[in-house]
Amino acid sequence: LAKTxxxxxxDSYEGQExxxxxxxxxxxxxxxxxxxxxxxxxxxxxxxxxxxxxVTNEVASLFxxxxxxxxxxxxxxxxxxxxxxxxxxxxxxxxxASKLTFGTGTRLQVTL
Amino acid sequence: GAVVSQHPSWVICKSGTxxxxxxxxxxxxxxxxxxxxxxxxxSLMLMATSNEGxxxxxxxxxxxxxxxxxxxxxxxxxxxVTSAHPxxxxxxxxxxxxxxxxxxxxxxxxxxxxxx
Numbered sequence: 162l163a164k165t166x167x168x169x170x171x172d173s174y175e176g177q178e179x180x181x182x183x184x185x186x187x188x189x190x191x192x193x194x195x196x197x198x199x200x201x202x203x204x205x206x207x208x209x210x211x212x213x214x215x216v217t218n219e220v221a222s223l224f225x226x227x228x229x230x231x232x233x234x235x236x237x238x239x240x241x242x243x244x245x246x247x248x249x250x251x252x253x254x255x256x257x258a259s260k261l262t263f264g265t266g267t268r269l270q271v272t273l
Numbered sequence: 274g275a276v277v278s279q280h281p282s283w284v285i286c287k288s289g290t291x292x293x294x295x296x297x298x299x300x301x302x303x304x305x306x307x308x309x310x311x312x313x314x315x316s317l318m319l320m321a322t323s324n325e326g327x328x329x330x331x332x333x334x335x336x337x338x339x340x341x342x343x344x345x346x347x348x349x350x351x352x353x354v355t356s357a358h359p360x361x362x363x364x365x366x367x368x369x370x371x372x373x374x375x376x377x378x379x380x381x382x383x384x385x386x387x388x389x
Contacts, residue, residue, distance in 0.1 A: 266316055
């Protein structure tokens with residue numbers, strides 16, 4: 162599976178939009194891009210998943226360019242409670258349960 | 274949404290003893306579940322894939338005789354850490370795919386194991 166690279170940490174003020182970019186140069190045709198959020202001492206929580214172009218849900222947007230070699234998770238108007246680690250994963254759609262390989266993640270710190 | 278639970282949420286045991294951690298899918302069936310380990314300030318590391326009705330498959334470097342996995346039913350997988358040592362102290366997390374597609378997974382809340 163394609164290895165992902167994302168910034169180790171980011172800082173933001175409350176109310177700002179935060180964009181976290183992930184690179185996955187070796188992504189394959191059957192691969193999807195998925196983002197998870199993890200708070201300390203909790204299991205990760207699924208945020209959003211996409212294949213190409215733009216996907217939006219109630220908490221975030223995911224932008225994927227045409228070559229799919231990168232993706233950007235956009236969190237609108239972050240609050241203190243968005244302080245967490247965000248993981249970008251490439252997952253292969255094989256029709257059965259897929260193993261998830263977590264990279265280092267991006268530690269987002271939101272302050273007032 | 275789908276819920277995955279783990280029990281216990283934390284456990285302290287003495288070196289040399291065994292500890293069993295349960296992972297349950299509460300409102301859906303999971304023929305496959307995954308077990309991860311996470312050390313402080315580090316990412317999740319996949320340990321093994323738990324398969325209902327068959328043997329678990331372990332990732333490279335994970336001792337299958339030390340980390341026993343049993344997928345007893347479509348809603349329950351257990352991880353037993355045998356002959357625990359202090360270096361086994363970690364945060365253990367399980368996950369289960371919600372649907373057959375597999376790319377959206379639901380994670381349990383984790384189990385904090387401390388071996389003294």
